[in-house]
Amino acid sequence: VSAATSPARPDGDAVTALSLLISGVLFWGGVGAVLTWWLGPLVYAGAGVTLGGVLGVVAVCVRYGGRQPAPESSADPGDLMNTSEHPLMQSAPRFSTSSHQEEQP
């Protein structure tokens, strides 16, 4: 299997998104906990955890929200008209009549 031609490259988006969600709650929850320990009211810890949860979702949206889904290849194996996407044609030489015409003096 060649990496360059591997069609299905898995990605770590799911685990990265999970890490972001956990990080949000941990960091801002931790900030809230420190404020609670320092100032007293428990509301700081609760607000920190809530804010961290929301910001974790925002971080996931910022990182992955604008992505376009990968275009799917032709599902019809009989679609031989689309020769450029056919596996056997991937390594075939490409001919262009227009370029030949342009090269004419």
Next chain:
Amino acid sequence: VTAVAAGKGFEGPGPRDFVFSPLFGHGSFFTVPILIVILMTIVIGAFFYLATRRATIVPGKLQYTGEAVYGFVRNSIAADAIGPGYLKFVPYLATLFTFLFALNISGIIPFLQFPVTSKFAFPLFLAIISCVLFNAVGIKRQGWGGYFGGMMFPSGVPWWVYILLSPIEFLSTVIIRPITLTLRLQLNMFAGHLVLALCAVGGGYMLQASGALPYLSWIGFLGAIVLTFFEGFIQFLQAYIFTLLSALYIGGVLVDQH
């Protein structure tokens, strides 16, 4: 069994079964898990040494097995997860996979019967190595500013949002990733070993009990046998997942440079 003899109720396995006293001397760090790690390291080293000692074009059984393990990591993990430039990471990933698999599978090997990776420190140490590696690769490829800047300051976001999001991005990549890697493996091995031990101990308890329980003890032993095979599959799967995620993180920092 001893509980039955002493007239006590059933005492199932618990976290105390994962605490070992030193094998030699008082206060020594040399416990059963350490012994298993040393043993497995010797076994893996000997296996790959013998498999590659006299490499031939037509491989023998041992060479074929060694090449199959290495080829599995190269083709099914590194090439797919990292992409172009994956070859230089294959030795690390193959070492990681075989080492993890050996430490996991020790949980169902007779006379060892303890998955070393159910102790928190072992997977944590391996996860830290993976974490240092993929961060070092990212810094080497993109520079300190480029790597941490790209990680902590995603484009298309107002500047004041960075104050809220940048710590999360940093914490996620540098701290949480190795911890989630560690916990996923450690808790799977911990829970699997507990369930397996519960079936075996429960079967033994029922065998020694009075009434109809001895006739039902086969349920516990059958469960232990079935779960042993299932645990073997889980142990392979967890070694695969740990290695795959390490490769994905490496591939992620290589892709981010574009």
